Amino acid sequence: MIKTYLKKLWRWRILIVIALAIMTSIGTTVALANSQQVVVQANVLNIRKGPGLAYDVSAQVKQGQRLTVISKRNEWLQVRISNNQVGWVASWLVKNTEVSATSNQIATVDNNNTPIYLTNSETSTKMGLLQATKTVTILYTNGEWYQIKHNDSVAWVKRNAVHVTGTVDSSAQTEPTSTTQTTSVASTTQNVLVKTNNTHLRSEPNSKASIVTSLSANTTLSYIKTVNQWYEVKTSGGQTGYVASWIVTLQNKTASSGTTTAPKVASNLAESTIVIDPGHGGTDSGALSQGNKYEKTYTLQMANVIASRLRAAGANVILTRNGDSYVSLSGRASVSNKNSADAFISLHFDSSENEGSASGVTTYYYNKNRDSKLASSLNTQLSSLPINNRGTDFGDFEVLRDNSRPSVLLELGFINNKNDFSYIQSTTYQTEVASAIVNGLTAYFK
Ligand SMILES: [Zn+2]
Structure with missing residues (x-):
C-alpha cells in the first residue's frame, strides 16, 4: 500500500527543472585520456549513434571483439570500431581489459582556418575549421592523418597542420564540448552517484588514506575533479574527499529530467x-x-x-x-x-x-x-x-x-x-x- 500525497506541483519548480535541463543539455563528456580497450561480452552488441537507447543502431559487433574507448557518458562508452567508425555501446555489456600506459597526445593547430574532416580524406565532408593555437586531443594516428576528439564525436585533421604540444595523463577528464582542452577541467555540471553501501569517502586519492565518512548506495555527490583514478567530490553536507572512480558513476546533473514525453525504448x-x-x-x-x-x-x-x-x-x-x-x-x-x-x-x-x-x-x-x-x-x-x-x-x-x-x-x-x-x-x-x-x-x- 502507498499513501497518495496530493502535493500540488508548483509551476516555478517545473520551470526551474526545464531551465536546468536546457542549461546542462549542452552536456560534458568524460574523455578517457588513456587508450582503454573493452571486450564485447554479449553475443551480438548494438553500436548506437549516441549514448542511450533513444539513438539508432548504426552497427553490430560480435562477442570477443575489442573496441577502443574514446569517451564515456553516463553508463555509455563512445568507442572506435574501425578507423572511421565510431559509436556508442552500453558499458555493462562490455568488459574492461586493459588501460595502457600511453596517454593521448594534445596538439596545437598551426594556422587559422585549418579544416577538419569526417574521414581521413580531403574529399570527405568538412566538419569545421580550427583556428591557430586551438588545442585538440589526438585519439588515433593513421598515415598522414590524426583522428581528433571533436565535440561529442571525432574528426580528422592533417598531421602537418598541427604540432604535438603535450599529453593528457589523467584517466578521466571532463572536456567541455566547445572550448579548448588542456589539463583537467573542473565541471560543476556533473554528479557522482554512489552505487554500493559503505562506500568510503577518503581524505586523499588512494585506498590507504583515512576515511572521512562512509556513504550509502544512491548518495549523490558533487563532482569537483579527477585525480588519478579518484574523483574529488563534495557531499550535500559540505564534506569534501575522494572516492574511487571505478566504484561510482559519474553523471550529468538533471540529465533527462523535466521531460514528460515518452522516451524511445530499448530494442532489447x-x-x-x-x-x-x-x-x-x-x-x-x-x-x-x-x-x-x-x-x-x-x-x-x-x-x-x-x-x-x-x-x-x-x-x-x-x-x-x-x-x-x-x-x-x-x-x-x-x-x-x-x-x-x-x-x-x-x-x-x-x-x-x-x-x-x-x-x-x-x-x-x-x-x-x-x-x-x-x-x-x-x-x-x-x-x-x-x-x-x-x-x-x-x-x-x-x-x-x-x-x-x-x-x-x-x-x-x-x-x-x-x-x-x-x-x-x-x-x-x-x-x-x-x-x-x-x-x-x-x-x-x-
Ligand atoms: Zn506500499
Whole structure:
C-alpha cells in the first residue's frame, strides 16, 4: 500500500527543472585520456549513434571483439570500431581489459582556418575549421592523418597542420564540448552517484588514506575533479574527499529530467537500464500482515529476486534501496531520472480496510502516454500469477509523478489477506513474479 500525497506541483519548480535541463543539455563528456580497450561480452552488441537507447543502431559487433574507448557518458562508452567508425555501446555489456600506459597526445593547430574532416580524406565532408593555437586531443594516428576528439564525436585533421604540444595523463577528464582542452577541467555540471553501501569517502586519492565518512548506495555527490583514478567530490553536507572512480558513476546533473514525453525504448532487455523500487523501508514499514509482518520486508525480498533474474538477462539493474533503509519518494524517482531508466518499477503489497476483504494484483501508471505501454506489457504477463489480476489503473503516486521515465507501481497481492500473504512469502511466487516481469519487459522492448 502507498499513501497518495496530493502535493500540488508548483509551476516555478517545473520551470526551474526545464531551465536546468536546457542549461546542462549542452552536456560534458568524460574523455578517457588513456587508450582503454573493452571486450564485447554479449553475443551480438548494438553500436548506437549516441549514448542511450533513444539513438539508432548504426552497427553490430560480435562477442570477443575489442573496441577502443574514446569517451564515456553516463553508463555509455563512445568507442572506435574501425578507423572511421565510431559509436556508442552500453558499458555493462562490455568488459574492461586493459588501460595502457600511453596517454593521448594534445596538439596545437598551426594556422587559422585549418579544416577538419569526417574521414581521413580531403574529399570527405568538412566538419569545421580550427583556428591557430586551438588545442585538440589526438585519439588515433593513421598515415598522414590524426583522428581528433571533436565535440561529442571525432574528426580528422592533417598531421602537418598541427604540432604535438603535450599529453593528457589523467584517466578521466571532463572536456567541455566547445572550448579548448588542456589539463583537467573542473565541471560543476556533473554528479557522482554512489552505487554500493559503505562506500568510503577518503581524505586523499588512494585506498590507504583515512576515511572521512562512509556513504550509502544512491548518495549523490558533487563532482569537483579527477585525480588519478579518484574523483574529488563534495557531499550535500559540505564534506569534501575522494572516492574511487571505478566504484561510482559519474553523471550529468538533471540529465533527462523535466521531460514528460515518452522516451524511445530499448530494442532489447539486455541493453536496458531498469530501476527496481522496493516500496517503504527503514522507519516506513508499509502495510502490516495479519501476523504483523511488514510490507517493507517483502518488497525488498521480491526486488532482489526480480533484480537477479533481470541481471541474468543482461539488464543493468539499479535498486532504490539495498537494505532496510528509508528513502524518500522523490529520492526514489530521482534514481530513475538520473540514470535515464528505460523502465522504473515500484513494488508494493496492497492492504484493505478490513482484513481479508480484498485480493489481487494491480498495475498502476500515472502518465498514460509515457507509462501505459509498459503497464499493459507487464500486466499481461502478471495474469499468469496464481493471484487474481485486477488489471491496470491510473494511480497518483509520487514515485510515478516525479518520474520522467516510463514507470509503473505494482501492488503484488494484499498483505492482509491470508491467502495472498501465503503467496507473497513464498519463493515460488516471488520467482513467478520475476519471470512475469522479465517476460513483460522483453515484450515491451520489442
Ligand atoms: Zn506500499
